[in-house]
Amino acid sequence: MQDTLILKGHILHTPSPTQLVAISHGYIVAVDGVVVYCGKTLPSSYEGLPVVDYGDQLIIPGFVDTHAHAPQYCNRGLGMDKELLPWLETYTFPEETKFNDPEYARLVYSAFVRDLWRHGTTRSILFGTIHKDSTVVLMKLLEEAGLSALVGKVNMDRNSPDFLIETTEQSLADTKAWLEASKSFGPLVKPIITPRFVPSCTSELMRGLGELAKEYDVPVQSHLSENYGEIEWVSALHPESDSYTDVYYEHQLMGQTPTVMAHCIHLSDEEMDRMEETQTMVSHCPYSNVNLSSGIAPIRKLLEHHIPVGLGSDISGGHAVSMAKVLMEAIGLSKMKWVEVDNQYAPLTLREAFYLATKGGGTFFGKVGSFEEGYELDALIIDDTSMFDANERSLEERLERWIYIGDDRHIMKRYVAGRLVEEPK
Amino acid sequence: MQDTLILKGHILHTPSPTQLVAISHGYIVAVDGVVVYCGKTLPSSYEGLPVVDYGDQLIIPGFVDTHAHAPQYCNRGLGMDKELLPWLETYTFPEETKFNDPEYARLVYSAFVRDLWRHGTTRSILFGTIHKDSTVVLMKLLEEAGLSALVGKVNMDRNSPDFLIETTEQSLADTKAWLEASKSFGPLVKPIITPRFVPSCTSELMRGLGELAKEYDVPVQSHLSENYGEIEWVSALHPESDSYTDVYYEHQLMGQTPTVMAHCIHLSDEEMDRMEETQTMVSHCPYSNVNLSSGIAPIRKLLEHHIPVGLGSDISGGHAVSMAKVLMEAIGLSKMKWVEVDNQYAPLTLREAFYLATKGGGTFFGKVGSFEEGYELDALIIDDTSMFDANERSLEERLERWIYIGDDRHIMKRYVAGRLVEEPK
Numbered sequence: 077m078q079d080t081l082i083l084k085g086h087i088l089h090t091p092s093p094t095q096l097v098a099i100s101h102g103y104i105v106a107v108d109g110v111v112v113y114c115g116k117t118l119p120s121s122y123e124g125l126p127v128v129d130y131g132d133q134l135i136i137p138g139f140v141d142t143h144a145h146a147p148q149y150c151n152r153g154l155g156m157d158k159e160l161l162p163w164l165e166t167y168t169f170p171e172e173t174k175f176n177d178p179e180y181a182r183l184v185y186s187a188f189v190r191d192l193w194r195h196g197t198t199r200s201i202l203f204g205t206i207h208k209d210s211t212v213v214l215m216k217l218l219e220e221a222g223l224s225a226l227v228g229k230v231n232m233d234r235n236s237p238d239f240l241i242e243t244t245e246q247s248l249a250d251t252k253a254w255l256e257a258s259k260s261f262g263p264l265v266k267p268i269i270t271p272r273f274v275p276s277c278t279s280e281l282m283r284g285l286g287e288l289a290k291e292y293d294v295p296v297q298s299h300l301s302e303n304y305g306e307i308e309w310v311s312a313l314h315p316e317s318d319s320y321t322d323v324y325y326e327h328q329l330m331g332q333t334p335t336v337m338a339h340c341i342h343l344s345d346e347e348m349d350r351m352e353e354t355q356t357m358v359s360h361c362p363y364s365n366v367n368l369s370s371g372i373a374p375i376r377k378l379l380e381h382h383i384p385v386g387l388g389s390d391i392s393g394g395h396a397v398s399m400a401k402v403l404m405e406a407i408g409l410s411k412m413k414w415v416e417v418d419n420q421y422a423p424l425t426l427r428e429a430f431y432l433a434t435k436g437g438g439t440f441f442g443k444v445g446s447f448e449e450g451y452e453l454d455a456l457i458i459d460d461t462s463m464f465d466a467n468e469r470s471l472e473e474r475l476e477r478w479i480y481i482g483d484d485r486h487i488m489k490r491y492v493a494g495r496l497v498e499e500p501k
Numbered sequence: 502m503q504d505t506l507i508l509k510g511h512i513l514h515t516p517s518p519t520q521l522v523a524i525s526h527g528y529i530v531a532v533d534g535v536v537v538y539c540g541k542t543l544p545s546s547y548e549g550l551p552v553v554d555y556g557d558q559l560i561i562p563g564f565v566d567t568h569a570h571a572p573q574y575c576n577r578g579l580g581m582d583k584e585l586l587p588w589l590e591t592y593t594f595p596e597e598t599k600f601n602d603p604e605y606a607r608l609v610y611s612a613f614v615r616d617l618w619r620h621g622t623t624r625s626i627l628f629g630t631i632h633k634d635s636t637v638v639l640m641k642l643l644e645e646a647g648l649s650a651l652v653g654k655v656n657m658d659r660n661s662p663d664f665l666i667e668t669t670e671q672s673l674a675d676t677k678a679w680l681e682a683s684k685s686f687g688p689l690v691k692p693i694i695t696p697r698f699v700p701s702c703t704s705e706l707m708r709g710l711g712e713l714a715k716e717y718d719v720p721v722q723s724h725l726s727e728n729y730g731e732i733e734w735v736s737a738l739h740p741e742s743d744s745y746t747d748v749y750y751e752h753q754l755m756g757q758t759p760t761v762m763a764h765c766i767h768l769s770d771e772e773m774d775r776m777e778e779t780q781t782m783v784s785h786c787p788y789s790n791v792n793l794s795s796g797i798a799p800i801r802k803l804l805e806h807h808i809p810v811g812l813g814s815d816i817s818g819g820h821a822v823s824m825a826k827v828l829m830e831a832i833g834l835s836k837m838k839w840v841e842v843d844n845q846y847a848p849l850t851l852r853e854a855f856y857l858a859t860k861g862g863g864t865f866f867g868k869v870g871s872f873e874e875g876y877e878l879d880a881l882i883i884d885d886t887s888m889f890d891a892n893e894r895s896l897e898e899r900l901e902r903w904i905y906i907g908d909d910r911h912i913m914k915r916y917v918a919g920r921l922v923e924e925p926k
Contacts, residue, residue: 149889150889150890150891150892152902152905152906153901153902153903153904153905153906154894154898154901154902154905155901156832156851156901156905157848157850157851171892174891180891183891184889184891187889191889366833366836366837367833367836369836369837369839369840369848370840371837371840371841372837372841395905395906396905396906407581408791408792409837411791411792411794412791412796412797412834412837412841413841414794415794415795415796416796416797416837416838416841416842417841417842423582423794425582426581426582464574464575464609464612464616465575466575466599466605466608466609467575467596469579473579476578476579476580476581477577477578477579478578479578480577480578480579480581480820480821481577481578481820481821483908
């Protein structure tokens with residue numbers, strides 16, 4: 077028997093980066109969690125069925141966070157006077173070590189999952205830690221919450237602190253065991269192969285992970301070209317490769333299965349060609365790139381290269397879980413690049429950034445991030461009435477205003493794949 | 502009879518840009534609203550007096566917003582795809598025109614004042630509109646709320662829309678009448694002479710305003726060097742002056758009385774010399790400068806020039822009323838200037854930006870923005886316990902974390918000049 081859901085309200089979504097569809101008092105019809113209709117009037121075939129009428133509230137796609145480190149949740153907003161490598165040593169590695177204890181993991185991951193829910197992040201691509209059991213804890217919490225995610229057990233077998241490192245054999249064995257354990261999860265939560273970044277993974281480990289990605293047919297995530305010091309380090313570690321990008325490519329970790337790379341700030345044109353050829357997604361993490369003084373990724377240039385782009389919170393290099401605020405920052409950074417750096421690539425518009433935060437990242441999950449027919453219905457219901465305004469505004473203006481000055485207090489409901497998701501316990 | 506207030510809690514303040522004082526379970530004693538003691542133990546002379554004990558909560562100075570347009574409150578987060586001049590025409594001028602009606606002014610200004618309170622802005626330097634009666638409405642609402650502010654009736658007699666312009670005579674007459682009316686206000690709310698910016702004011706008007714500033718001994722605020730198009734425009738309007746800065750200087754609108762200029766992004770070294778000589782304060786408005794693609798003000802360079810600097814929300818070029826978020830953005834922009842533009846001036850640290858948001862701007866009000874002896878006691882009580890953290894943190898880390906990921910929900914109490922200020926009606 078088919079499960080039909082009909083939502084009514086002010087609908088806003090971006091089928092393409094330049095197209096914002098705004099439908100006043102429109103209808104979305106989903107059958108078994110998939111949109112079959114989105115428009116101004118309810119088709120006669122659905123008349124008589126119950127309609128969830130959200131009145132004057134906005135209905136927008138759920139947000140997609142394409143890069144976050146769940147174990148760093150407590151560290152948000154700390155150590156922001158440091159750059160990447162010292163920040164990792166002072167704050168990140170000591171915290172991740174604690175996830176050796178699955179009970180500590182449950183404590184922190186529960187708070188993190190609740191915050192994803194609170195801020196309307198219906199899909200996320202997450203780093204766990206090297207600890208397979210704790211990573212399974214995170215996957216269980218997400219599944220129980222009804223949120224969708226790709227979750228990775230992290231791999232690190234070199235250049236890492238004594239307290240947060242694996243042998244190559246153990247790393248591969250644990251990854252295989254975790255991939256087996258992951259088979260028990262339903263359609264919303266899946267594994268993703270997760271070498272931390274080139275400096276923390278030997279060639280042997282990277283090759284082994286590439287083989288596992290192929291064997292289990294799972295996607296791959298990592299970090300790429302975030303910081304000048306990091307790039308030089310990779311170059312010193314891999315003189316045989318032409319670029320940081322090519323290190324991943326040559327170890328079968330780019331494009332063999334769907335791949336997403338966080339940051340990609342300082343790519344050469346040749347690296348962009350490789351990203352395009354392999355259709356590797358860039359996870360643009362603007363807050364993180366500011367906080368860690370990493371730089372401004374050339375998003376319009378990447379888009380013109382036909383490279384897929386999504387947005388990432390990068391908790392906790394980024395401090396904000398809210399993808400509304402992350403997309404705002406993406407716009408701001410693109411403006412700063414334009415006015416202060418190149419005066420060449422036009423800043424991102426609101427529509428473009430909203431697209432990146434929904435359908436842009438959503439493509440990594442399949443048909444996600446839009447209300448077009450065939451798309452899984454992830455939706456947020458936004459009540460902006462408490463944000464005082466003495467004026468009438470268009471729906472697009474109301475959306476922009478909420479993104480800039482609203483917050484989680486205005487998100488009234490969240491739907492994931494057609495299912496209403498309540499606050500996690 | 503003297504009124505003594507004793508607060509106890511985790512005290513944090515910045516007497517200088519590089520010095521963060523953090524006192525665990527310390528005491529602040531204020532007599533008649535002025536700090537007479539701040540330290541770890543209560544001096545014996547105050548023993549036996551009632552102590553307001555805030556337990557594990559943080560006590561920080563109230564925030565100082567050195568530049569905001571109160572009438573643009575409803576427009577926050579709108580039209581952010583536009584640059585300064587088209588944005589003014591589309592959003593700002595039509596909205597400001599409505600303040601011809603003091604009842605509309607009361608409606609919007611009430612919401613704005615409540616938001617200042619909510620976000621812990623205890624002092625602010627505000628633009629009203631050209632309308633003197635509505636400007637008095639704003640001043641009354643601030644005084645009733647117990648918040649401190651310098652408020653300006655705006656002057657505009659050229660290059661302005663037909664519906665938002667004054668004759669030179671009327672502008673000066675209204676300003677004089679408003680300055681007289683302002684005499685009825687108490688010590689917390691005072692007038693400030695406010696030519697909108699050079700392009701909207703004739704030389705005759707600017708000179709007249711300079712005379713009024715001197716006659717009534719009131720400070721001056723305006724805009725300076727925000728946007729390249731604006732700078733070229735000023736240059737075309739005033740070929741007789743060497744710079745935008747000198748136009749103000751030559752019209753007695755800089756340094757004759759205390760002066761604050763918003764933005765100052767693209768100043769030449771000669772202009773910086775003039776700012777230093779006149780001790781004109783720069784109101785750095787990072788969100789606005791991002792939103793309107795204006796550029797990144799060289800804050801460390803200005804500080805090295807011994808120019809006083811405060812921070813401004815610039816509502817509604819800036820979208821955020823929260824000065825915690827504005828100071829965070831100031832740090833972020835300074836990092837982007839360092840990594841993407843000059844690699845010369847070190848980014849602002851948390852301490853420096855916190856100083857700018859408190860004592861930096863506070864100096865425009867006298868001894869404000871710190872808990873040193875002799876300073877007026879403006880304070881916020883921050884309860885950060887709801888921001889989940891599984892770790893113990895230092896007080897400075899707790900402050901940083903709240904600035905990055907906290908919001909108005911964590912501000913439990915506000916004091917202005919030693920008085921507890923309740924939510925405005």
